[in-house]
Amino acid sequence: MPSEERFCKSCGKPFLPNKYRPNQTICSSLECQYQRQLDNMKKWREGNPNYFKYKESQDASWKSTCRERSLEWRKRHQEYLKLYREEHRDRHRTYMKDYMTEYRRRKKLAI
Numbered sequence: 064m065p066s067e068e069r070f071c072k073s074c075g076k077p078f079l080p081n082k083y084r085p086n087q088t089i090c091s092s093l094e095c096q097y098q099r100q101l102d103n104m105k106k107w108r109e110g111n112p113n114y115f116k117y118k119e120s121q122d123a124s125w126k127s128t129c130r131e132r133s134l135e136w137r138k139r140h141q142e143y144l145k146l147y148r149e150e151h152r153d154r155h156r157t158y159m160k161d162y163m164t165e166y167r168r169r170k171k172l173a174i
């Protein structure tokens with residue numbers, strides 16, 4: 064049986080349904096596939112209106128643990144950044160010193 068042309072539900076353009084998906088109602092263009100995903104998500108949320116609320120109340124303790132962890136991480140990260148900057152500044156200073164020495168040497172040669 065030859066696959067028959069259909070009109071995409073999303074963009075209205077004619078398309079040939081995938082032979083593995085005979086019930087396809089949306090063409091395979093990126094826009095329409097993306098729209099389809101959004102629609103699926105919306106439908107799923109409408110079907111599970113309390114899912115996120117439920118999760119949030121369930122995860123209240125987990126969330127605070129998470130926040131503590133991220134604060135701890137940020138503190139450690141800032142210490143690391145400070146060390147990194149200090150080290151980097153030293154390196155930059157050495158680099159600039161070498162650069163200026165080289166610059167003066169070249170200038171002297173030029174004269």
Ligand SMILES: [Zn+2]
Nearest residue numbers: 071074090095
């Ligand atoms: Zn389409």
